[in-house]
Amino acid sequence: MNKERQLQTPFVDALEAYCYEGMVAFHTPGHKLGCGATAYQQGLFGYALRRDLGLMYALDDLFQPQGPLKEAMELAADLYGAGRTFFSINGTTACVEAMILTVCRPGDEIIIPREAHRCVMEGLILSGAVPVYMRSHFAAKEQVTLGPDLASLQAAIAAHPAAKAVLFTYPTYDGVACELEKMISYSHAHGLYVLVDEAHGAHLPFHLDLPKEALACGADMTAQSTHKLAGSITQTSMLHCRRGFPDMERAASAMALVQSTSPQYWLLASLDSARQQLALEGTKRIGRAMALARQLRDELNAIPGIYSFGRNIMKYNGVGGFDETKVTIDFSGLDLTGRQAEVLLRREKIEVELTAANHVLALITLGDTDASIAALLRACRRVAAGQVVRCDRIVTNELPLPDPQVVLSPRNAWNSSKEIVSIQHALGRIAAETIMFYPPGIPIMAPGEIVTASCIAYLQNKVKAGYTPYGAADSTLQTLQVLPRGTEYE
Numbered sequence: 001m002n003k004e005r006q007l008q009t010p011f012v013d014a015l016e017a018y019c020y021e022g023m024v025a026f027h028t029p030g031h032k033l034g035c036g037a038t039a040y041q042q043g044l045f046g047y048a049l050r051r052d053l054g055l056m057y058a059l060d061d062l063f064q065p066q067g068p069l070k071e072a073m074e075l076a077a078d079l080y081g082a083g084r085t086f087f088s089i090n091g092t093t094a095c096v097e098a099m100i101l102t103v104c105r106p107g108d109e110i111i112i113p114r115e116a117h118r119c120v121m122e123g124l125i126l127s128g129a130v131p132v133y134m135r136s137h138f139a140a141k142e143q144v145t146l147g148p149d150l151a152s153l154q155a156a157i158a159a160h161p162a163a164k165a166v167l168f169t170y171p172t173y174d175g176v177a178c179e180l181e182k183m184i185s186y187s188h189a190h191g192l193y194v195l196v197d198e199a200h201g202a203h204l205p206f207h208l209d210l211p212k213e214a215l216a217c218g219a220d221m222t223a224q225s226t227h228k229l230a231g232s233i234t235q236t237s238m239l240h241c242r243r244g245f246p247d248m249e250r251a252a253s254a255m256a257l258v259q260s261t262s263p264q265y266w267l268l269a270s271l272d273s274a275r276q277q278l279a280l281e282g283t284k285r286i287g288r289a290m291a292l293a294r295q296l297r298d299e300l301n302a303i304p305g306i307y308s309f310g311r312n313i314m315k316y317n318g319v320g321g322f323d324e325t326k327v328t329i330d331f332s333g334l335d336l337t338g339r340q341a342e343v344l345l346r347r348e349k350i351e352v353e354l355t356a357a358n359h360v361l362a363l364i365t366l367g368d369t370d371a372s373i374a375a376l377l378r379a380c381r382r383v384a385a386g387q388v389v390r391c392d393r394i395v396t397n398e399l400p401l402p403d404p405q406v407v408l409s410p411r412n413a414w415n416s417s418k419e420i421v422s423i424q425h426a427l428g429r430i431a432a433e434t435i436m437f438y439p440p441g442i443p444i445m446a447p448g449e450i451v452t453a454s455c456i457a458y459l460q461n462k463v464k465a466g467y468t469p470y471g472a473a474d475s476t477l478q479t480l481q482v483l484p485r486g487t488e489y490e
């Protein structure tokens, strides 16, 4: 990394300089740098209105960068050790779709983990690729997925020797990291492209105890939500390609395919600025987040009835690392489900990232302080004080994610005509819609899969536990969309 160059913020500087030139705008957006905004909007959006520019040749072009935006993306590549980095204003969702579009053609098989995010399914629909699932493991005590291990990968490759690529989710939403380096070398030895959904990993290079980042493990392409665990604005992510990656130009055109032609420059500037922040202070800031997370976990574990697993999750086979800034707080010792704990915490003015089984997930990032940690601890103590501590844990088991039985490519299923049938009559039919719970956004059922009894049981179980399904045309799940009878399997 070139430390001196990392001090610079070429795109932020260009945007600021342009804004102070006082140009009279005869271009989009219609509010003309805030002139057309109401006083209320001015108050609401403030400075952002004056910087609300997109697709200005004066300020470089996201899809054919030649000036400050090119420099900004090169600096990001330099920071992360990539051959080339692309900025995304459509999150990691766009980056994952673009990765799949880069390496897969219609009909190509791609090996994916069971806990792949819905954007992977979208990438499959767009590209026409066909998913082959790797078996994932599940930690029963902690009620979190551990992802696939090397044996799962080996089995998938042995059963599908013609597969083109493999995609890993690394680390998982809960911070669990598979043995990626080993799995990447095995995949490369078998001629597969390796793509990584590293949505939860933009901070990984900045602390030695965090799982090693995907590029350093040898990934060909990796997508990171800079907005999730680093400091950029929501919706902004980066796609990195390794040095020497042969399909950079296809990646560039795939990124153009999945993003708006009017990228918001304020969002792009936030990526430039977040990159500079990480380069200058990443080690200090992420180190501080780690220290706070460790202190939080220790103190949580001292509250009777509450439990937060830590690096001990690495005792499970196939787990190669753990991101300690992901703090899963288990309330089973207080006989509370994750949903119930979420509601009680909300009353204490705490909003968590996700809930499942008996736990909630709290993210500790470079934005946390002693005060935020103290607030979370105080809230957990108050929740505990209002409950009876049980000697035994009352575990609300998450049902295992149903095993997908893919009979048609997601694209062909998505393009097919659809029928609406009652959920009971959907059993054994081919699904035509993607249904998930969000977060974590893992499809429980996706187009082209058989609707199985375990799939229906999983959906009904979650709804009964108070979770809202996403993606279903009928959100009550009384009915499901399926393909017409007689649709040919592929």
Ligand SMILES: Cc1ncc(COP(=O)(O)O)c(C=O)c1O
Pocket (backbone or CB within 6 Å): 090, 091, 092, 093, 094, 096, 117, 119, 169, 173, 197, 199, 200, 225, 235, 236, 237, 439, 440, 441
């Ligand atoms: C594992 C995973 N991949 C991809 C995404 C999509 O990321 P983004 O919100 O940046 O589009 C998410 C979002 O939650 C995610 O959890």
